[in-house]
Amino acid sequence: MNMPLTSQTSQTSLTPLVEQVRSFNRTMTERVGALNDHFLGKNHPLGEARLLWEIGIDGASVRDLRRRLELDSAYVSRLLRSLEKQGLVEVKASAHDGRVRLVRLTKAGLRERAELDRRADTFARSLLEPLSESQRVKLGAAMAEVERLLIASMVQIAVADPTSQDARWCIEHYFAELNQRFPTGFDPTRGIQAHPHELTPPAGLLLVAHLREEPVGCGGLKFHENGIGELKRMWVAPRARGLGLGQRLLLALEQAARDAGMTMLHLETNGSLTVAIAMYRHNGYQEVEAFNDEPYAHHWFEKRL
Amino acid sequence: MNMPLTSQTSQTSLTPLVEQVRSFNRTMTERVGALNDHFLGKNHPLGEARLLWEIGIDGASVRDLRRRLELDSAYVSRLLRSLEKQGLVEVKASAHDGRVRLVRLTKAGLRERAELDRRADTFARSLLEPLSESQRVKLGAAMAEVERLLIASMVQIAVADPTSQDARWCIEHYFAELNQRFPTGFDPTRGIQAHPHELTPPAGLLLVAHLREEPVGCGGLKFHENGIGELKRMWVAPRARGLGLGQRLLLALEQAARDAGMTMLHLETNGSLTVAIAMYRHNGYQEVEAFNDEPYAHHWFEKRL
């Protein structure tokens, strides 16, 4: 129920690009990695510095710190004890949940963190300084592009239980967005339903996309006896848009439909979802006569698999 | 004689770009740094793996390894002993200099290094795999751009002694290139000279650009009594072209001329150096009547400072 899906994209040769990525990595390690460490780990060991940074201005729970930095709880505990001894942090139990402990930076801790901030700034400036104005602009744009695409490649798509917390979160937000975007609003009880059991194998399935453990999109599929698969609940969270994730979800769903023996895909959609409609057309979906009476739909599409 | 020069570019606000650089660094550390380490440090501790990698197929001296990885000599020695015990490297004294020790990978070491190579490949692939073909191409291009600009920002320009090894290396290569490019060939004894003492303060100066300790370009200046500075020996090594280095050298020379009280710059150049000529024009140099009888020159330029 939770194995990640392998890539659905074509198996063209990656080799020349692999060389570029590796060369890039080497340069990054030399120019960013090493210096970064030396800059940040000046007064504190790197672990402490990272923790100090991660606690942030508003504080955080030990639990979150452990998760975000992916550190062993014993280790985090020890680091916190050390920071506490240096008078940089205060730890107290959460009022909400007595097991959880909240960490906040003391005044001295905030000062220390500001110092780290300054160092990171100085470092960034040292990269930009020798460049001309136009080079700087180009560098900024290229960095943004690399970042965007690397983040896109971090998104993982996997089959999920529609009743899981993450799946429900996606579907709720999907409904909320439809309600906002449809001129008529949207009431999920009125349209054609897709109940959890219908999106659970073997009746169908639901894919959920995650970015850094957090859900950022979903797409469902109902399998019908006649070999027709029905696409439902295609949604990408606003913060993950522009990463090509809709496209990836669609390809993954098509593959899943093929694997389930479907020969045709159906979907209906509302006229206000122009981006989605463009994507369906671009992927070879043909607009056809209405094949159901979904009250919110303006367009019906099909694609032979 | 060897202090790095500060930036000559305008002091516009770097702040928004600094934010982009820092965000980029964070993503890199998360996505490239951490994973890189885990990938490489699978069979060996990271230090050993890095060393194994750095020794390379052709071997290296302990001295160079220490410099390149910026490690303490005791530490390198220990790492080498460990690799030796594992049968991965052989260390023997240099025939050239009995103090220097040369390290070479054994067959087993080469196998091990190939394994690291494969891992790095796998990692690069894992970044590319989830992306669509067009995203991959964009990522490759953006990475190349970031890399090119970061390398550009690594170049350091400093005043150098014209008799130093690096300066002589640059000037020799400059002459060799002129000899190749001029239809008539080039004989340095025939044209107007620029002897070392003329390029040494206070009579003049020579800037040499370095990338990773290696010289990659130069630019000289002779100061005359009448407030006219004469540009000489502008050259960028082929491997450092496309980094905007010529432009940087030119700006640095202009600043140095101003600092020396010059009010005008003169230069003459050969018609075959079209890129250089374009750069001079672009930087406000006006073509004027011949002000000397340099036999290799076709164009004479001046710029009021």
Place this chain on the structure above:
DNA sequence: CTATTTCTCTGATTTTAGTCAGATAATTTG
């Protein structure tokens, strides 16, 4: 030729990073 520097090594020691096995207390589940 002598003094100094360079290169590498060993021994001793420290700091950092991280793991594993519980113990304890609070909370949630059945």
Place this chain on the structure above:
DNA sequence: CAAATTATCTGACTAAAATCAGAGAAATAG
């Protein structure tokens, strides 16, 4: 309410990543 789970902590331990002091051999400078 009992049992299971969660969040955190301490103690005990290990491996890795250094650092420092100094020694010995070779090369270089004066």
